[in-house]
Amino acid sequence: MDVMLxxxxxxxxxxxxxxxxxxxxxxxxxxxxxxGLPVAHVDRMTSLAAFRGAxxxxxxxxxxxxxxxxxxxxxxxxxxxxxxxxxANQEDDYKRDIVLCLDVSGSMIDVDAEILGVYQQIxxxxxxxxxxxxxxxxSSVMSFPLTSDYDYIAAQLGRYERAxxxxxxxxxxxxYQAGTASGLGASLVGDGLASxxxxxxxxxxxxxxRSIILATDNIVNGQQIFTLPQAGQLAVDHEVRVxxxxxxxxxxxxxxxxxxxxxxxxxxxxxxxxxxxxxPQIVERVNAIEAGYIETPPQIQVVDRPGALPLVVLIxxxxxxxxxxxxxx
Amino acid sequence: xxxxxRKVKTTMSIHAHRxxxxxxxxxxxxxxxxxxxxxxxxxxxxxxxxxxxIDWKATARSHVPxxxxxxxxxxxxxxxxxxxxxxxxxxxESGESKRELAILVAGVLGYLATRxxxxxxxxxxxxxxRQDMQEGGSESHLERMLRRIDEAIEIDGPRSSLVDVxxxxxxxxxxxxxxxxxxxxxxxxxxxxxHLGRLHARHEVLWVSIxxxxxxxxxxxxxxxxxxxxxxxxxxxxxxxxGLRRAFDGAIAERRERLETGLRSxxxxxxxxxxxxxxxxxLFRLLxxxxxxxx
Numbered sequence: 001m002d003v004m005l006x007x008x009x010x011x012x013x014x015x016x017x018x019x020x021x022x023x024x025x026x027x028x029x030x031x032x033x034x035x036g037l038p039v040a041h042v043d044r045m046t047s048l049a050a051f052r053g054a055x056x057x058x059x060x061x062x063x064x065x066x067x068x069x070x071x072x073x074x075x076x077x078x079x080x081x082x083x084x085x086x087x088a089n090q091e092d093d094y095k096r097d098i099v100l101c102l103d104v105s106g107s108m109i110d111v112d113a114e115i116l117g118v119y120q121q122i123x124x125x126x127x128x129x130x131x132x133x134x135x136x137x138x139s140s141v142m143s144f145p146l147t148s149d150y151d152y153i154a155a156q157l158g159r160y161e162r163a164x165x166x167x168x169x170x171x172x173x174x175x176y177q178a179g180t181a182s183g184l185g186a187s188l189v190g191d192g193l194a195s196x197x198x199x200x201x202x203x204x205x206x207x208x209x210r211s212i213i214l215a216t217d218n219i220v221n222g223q224q225i226f227t228l229p230q231a232g233q234l235a236v237d238h239e240v241r242v243x244x245x246x247x248x249x250x251x252x253x254x255x256x257x258x259x260x261x262x263x264x265x266x267x268x269x270x271x272x273x274x275x276x277x278x279x280p281q282i283v284e285r286v287n288a289i290e291a292g293y294i295e296t297p298p299q300i301q302v303v304d305r306p307g308a309l310p311l312v313v314l315i316x317x318x319x320x321x322x323x324x325x326x327x328x329x
Numbered sequence: 330x331x332x333x334x335r336k337v338k339t340t341m342s343i344h345a346h347r348x349x350x351x352x353x354x355x356x357x358x359x360x361x362x363x364x365x366x367x368x369x370x371x372x373x374x375x376x377x378x379x380x381x382x383i384d385w386k387a388t389a390r391s392h393v394p395x396x397x398x399x400x401x402x403x404x405x406x407x408x409x410x411x412x413x414x415x416x417x418x419x420x421x422e423s424g425e426s427k428r429e430l431a432i433l434v435a436g437v438l439g440y441l442a443t444r445x446x447x448x449x450x451x452x453x454x455x456x457x458x459r460q461d462m463q464e465g466g467s468e469s470h471l472e473r474m475l476r477r478i479d480e481a482i483e484i485d486g487p488r489s490s491l492v493d494v495x496x497x498x499x500x501x502x503x504x505x506x507x508x509x510x511x512x513x514x515x516x517x518x519x520x521x522x523x524h525l526g527r528l529h530a531r532h533e534v535l536w537v538s539i540x541x542x543x544x545x546x547x548x549x550x551x552x553x554x555x556x557x558x559x560x561x562x563x564x565x566x567x568x569x570x571x572g573l574r575r576a577f578d579g580a581i582a583e584r585r586e587r588l589e590t591g592l593r594s595x596x597x598x599x600x601x602x603x604x605x606x607x608x609x610x611x612l613f614r615l616l617x618x619x620x621x622x623x624x
Contacts, residue, residue, distance in 0.1 A: 037542070038484055040416035040427070041514055042556030042563065044584065045544045050576035051567070058566050327566040 003305055006082035014077030018070070058327060065323035072316035075309055085305040088298035095128035096209040096290055097146055101196035103216035104135045104180055105187040109164050111247045114279040115215050116161040122283065123153045130208075132199050133160070135176065136192030138183035138222060146201055185222010189259075192216070193231035193242065203238050210240040211268065211290055213283075217248040218255040232262035241268035243286045249274065333475040334468060337436030345609040352377055353609065356616035357441040371395045377617070405447040406464055406506035408532075409435050409474070410498055413481040414455030414489025415557045416513055422540035423604030428482040430539045431511050432475050433608050438509055439471045450506075453478060454494040457487040461501075488558055491515060495524040508532045514541040514601075516584060517591040529595050535619055536592050536599035537612075545574040598622050 005011070045051055100119060102112045112135075123131060131153050132146035144156045162168045163176040183191070193214060200210050212235065218228065226234070235242050244263035249256045249272030260270035269289060271282045341350060355377040371387055374394035387395040411417070411431060421427045439449045448464035451474045460481060462474055491512050498508065508528060515521075515538075528534055544554060546568035554563040567573060585601070592599040598619035600611045 036553040036555035036562055038419045038557045039542045039544060039554045039563075040419035040489070040557055041516075041541050042544070042554070042559065042561055043516075044514070044541070044581060045563065045567075045573070045577055046556075046561070048573065048576045048580055050570075050573045054567050054570040054573045057570075058564060061566070327564065 003083045003085050005078075006084050006302070006304075008081050010081035011077045014073060014080055018073040018077070021073075061323050061327045065320045065327070068316045068320040068323065072313050072320060075316065076313045079306050079309045079313060083305055083307070083309070084302050087301045087303045089301055095130075096211060097130045097200055097206075098132070099146065099196050099199050099210075099212045100131065100133040101193060101212045101214045101216075102133070102135045103137070103187055103189060103192065103214075104164075104177060105137050105217075105219075107217055107219070107248065108215060111215055111245065111273060111279065113161050113164040115213065115245065115283070116157045116164065118280050118283045119213075120154050120157040120161065122287075123150050123157065126150055133157070134192070134196045134199055135160075135180060136188065136195065137177065137180035138186050138188055139180055140192045140195040141179040142195075142199065146199065183222065183224075185220070185224070187216065187218075187220055188222055188224040189214075189216045189218050189220055190224045190226035190228045190231045193228065193262075194226040194234050197231065197235045197238055197240050200238065200240065209290065210238070211286070212240055212242045213286065214242050214244045214263070215247075216244065216259065217246055218259040219248075220255075228258055228262050229265075232265050235266045240266060241290075242266040243268045243282075243289075244270045245273055245279070245282055246270070247273040332472075333432060333479060334436055334440065334472040337433055337440060337475070340433055340605055341437055341440075341609060344606050349609060349613065351375055353437075353441065353613050353616070354444070356613060356620065358445060370398050372398055377620075404466070405442070405445075406504055407438065407442040407447050407449045408464075408498070408502060408506045408508045409439065409449065409451050409453075410494060410508055410510045411435060411451065411453035411478055412455065412489050412491045412494065412512055413453040413458065413460065413478070413486070414491075415482075415484055415486045416489035417482045417539070418484040418486065419557045420542040421604065422542055423606075424542070425605060427513060427539045427541070428479065430602055430605065430608065431482070432478055433605060434511055434537050434539070434602055434612065435478060435509075436471070436475050437609065437612055439474065440468075442507075443468055443471055447507075449474065451477065452494065452498055452502075453481055454490075454497060455487040456490040456493070459494070459497055484557060489513075492518070492520045492524060495521070495528060499524055499527045502528075502532065506532050507535065509535045509537060511537050511539065513539045514581075514585065515588070517588040522591055522595070525592070525597060526595055529597055533619070534595075534597045535615060536597050537615065538588070538599065538601040540601050540603035544568065545577050596622055 100115065102108070102115065104112060119131065126148075128148065130146040130148045133143040133156065134140055135143055143160060144152070147153060159168075159172060159174075160176060162172075163174065168174070193212070196212050196214070200206070220228075232242065242263045244259050246256055246259055256272065263270040269286070271277055271285070273279065273282070345353070352375060355375045371384055372395065374383060374396050378396050382396050384395050384397045387397075417427050417431055419427050421430050435451075442449050443466060446466065448466045449471060450464035451460075451462040453460050458481070460477065462477060465471075491510075495510070502508070525534065542554075544563060546552075546565060550568075551565045553565055554568065555561070556563065589599060598615055600615035600618070602608050602611045
C-alpha cells in the first residue's frame with residue numbers, strides 16, 4: 001500500500017509550532033521561579049546523597065514526558081500532513097449483461113443442458129452482472145428477462161436444465177417447448193438471435209457490455225424473417241457480441257461457416273464443440289474475452305490512511321499528561 | 330508611630346498570659362548578676378526569682394513570700410545581633426516570614442530590657458553590609474531599631490553571612506554586654522565556633538534560632554520552593570520523595586543537634602523559635618536556661 005503525504009508542509013508547520021512551544025515551555029518556568037515559596041538553607045536538602053538520586057528520577061520523568069511530547073508532536077505532524085493512499089473503485093455500471101440464447105431443437109438439447117449447468121455454477125459467483133435467457137425453435141420464447149436476482153437465475157437455469165435432461169420432479173412438470181413451435185419450420189436461428197438481441201434493456205442508454213451465448217447448429221429448416229447475417233448485423237448495430245457454440249461442426253460446411261462469420265462479425269467468437277473443447281472450457285474462454293471489454297479504467301480515489309497513528313498520538317499525549325501529573329510540573 | 334513595637338506588645342499579650350509575662354520579666358531581671366544593695370521595695374515572689382532575695386522577715390509578717398527589690402546598680406547593655414541577609418526574608422517553619430519572627434524576638438527582648446532600664450543596641454549585617462545602632466533606652470529607640478531591621482531584611486537583599494557579623498562584633502564590642510544573636514537553622518561550623526567562643530569570653534551570649542521552613546512536603550503541601558541564597562528551585566516532586574524525606578529528617582535532626590551541642594559546650598544558652606505562637610514560651614525557656622547555665 002503506497003502511502004504519501006498530501007500536505008507535507010504541515011509536518012514543517014507542526015515542527016515550527018512544537019519548537020515555539022518548547023521555547024515557551026523553557027521560558028515560563030524561569031518566570032515561575034519567582035512564585036515559589038522562598039526558603040533558606042536549601043543545602044539542608046541538596047547536600048544529601050539521596051537528593052542526587054531523587055533529582056535524577058525527577059529529570060528522568062521530565063525527560064520521558066518531553067520525549068513523549070516530542071514524539072507525540074512528530075506523529076501528530078505526520079497525521080496532520082495527511083498520509084493517504086489511492087483506492088481503486090470498479091463501478092458496478094460496467095458489469096456486463098448476458099443473454100443465453102439457446103436453440104432447443106431436438107439436436108441441441110444435450111448441449112443446452114450442459115450450458116445451463118455451467119451458467120448455474122457461474123451465477124452463484126456473479127456480482128452486479130445480469131443474465132437473461134431465451135429459447136427458440138420455430139419461434140422464440142423468453143424464459144426469463146435480464147436480472148441480477150441470482151437465486152432466481154439459478155432456479156430457472158436448474159429448472160430448464162432438468163427439463164432438458166428429462167429429470168423434472170413430479171411437482172415442477174412443465175413443457176419447456178411451449179411456444180417454441182408457433183412459426184413455420186424449426187431452428188429459425190436468425191429470428192432467434194434477433195429476438196435475443198432485442199432482449200437487452202435500454203439499448204440506447206445502457207453502457208453495459210452486452211453479449212449473447214448462442215447455442216445452435218445453424219441447421220435452419222423453414223422460413224425466417226431475419227437471416228442469420230441480418231440478425232448478426234442487428235447485433236452489431238446494438239453493440240452486442242455473439243459467442244456461438246456449435247456442437248455439429250463438420251469442418252467447413254456452409255452452415256457452420258455462416259455461424260462462424262456471423263459470430264466473429266459481431267466481435268464475438270465461434271466455438272465448435274469437439275473433443276478439444278468442452279462447454280465449461282468454452283464458457284471460460286468467453287468470460288476471458290469479455291473481461292477485456294469490461295475492464296474499464298477503475299476510478300482512482302485518494303483516501304486518507306492515517307492507520308494507527310492517531311491512536312499512537314493519543315497514547316503518547318496521555319502518557320505525557322500522566323507524567324506531568326505525576327511530577328506536578 | 331510605634332507600630333512595630335506595639336505589634337510586638339500585642340503579640341506578647343495575645344500569646345502569653347499576664348502571669349507568663351511577669352515570669353518573663355522576673356527571668357530577665359534575674360539573669361543579671363551583680364546588683365546594688367540599695368533597697369527599693371518589696372514585691373510578691375514569682376517563680377524564677379532568686380530564693381536568696383526573699384525577705385524572710387517581711388514574709389513572716391505577711392501571708393505570701395516577699396522579695397526584696399533593689400535599685401539596679403548600673404545599666405546593662407544589650408546588643409541584638411541580627412542576620413539581615415536574605416535568608417531572614419525566607420519562610421519560617423510556621424509559614425510566617427522569618428523577618429516577622431526576628432522582629433518579634435528582638436522586640437520582646439528589647440522591650441524587656443527597656444523596662445528594666447537597660448540600654449539596647451543593634452548590630453546587623455550580611456555579606457555586604459554592616460549596620461549598627463547605638464544603645465538607647467527608650468521605647469522610641471527600640472521602635473526605630475525594629476524598623477531598621479524590618480527595612481534591612483529583603484528577599485533580594487545580600488546573602489546572609491552571620492559569621493562575618495559575629496567577627497565584627499568580636500572586634501568592635503568592647504563594653505561588656507548581653508549579646509542576643511538572632512540567627513536561623515544554620516550549620517555549626519568551625520568559624521562560627523571560634524567567633525562565638527571569643528565573643529562569649531568577653532560577653533554573655535544568648536542564641537535564638539528562627540526555625541526554617543520544612544523542605545519536605547507534608548500534609549498535602551505541594552508548593553514549589555525556591556532557595557533564597559542560590560535561587561535554586563525545589564520542585565514538589567522532590568519534596569514528596571519518601572527516601573529523601575527520611576534522609577532529610579535524619580540530617581536535620583543531626584544538624585540541630587550539632588548546633589545545640591556546639592553552643593552548649595561553649596556555655597551559650599540557645600532556643601529555637603518556630604512560630605509567633607510559641608515565641609514567648611521559647612524566650613522564657615531561653616532566659617531560664619541562661620540563668621541556670623550561669624549558676
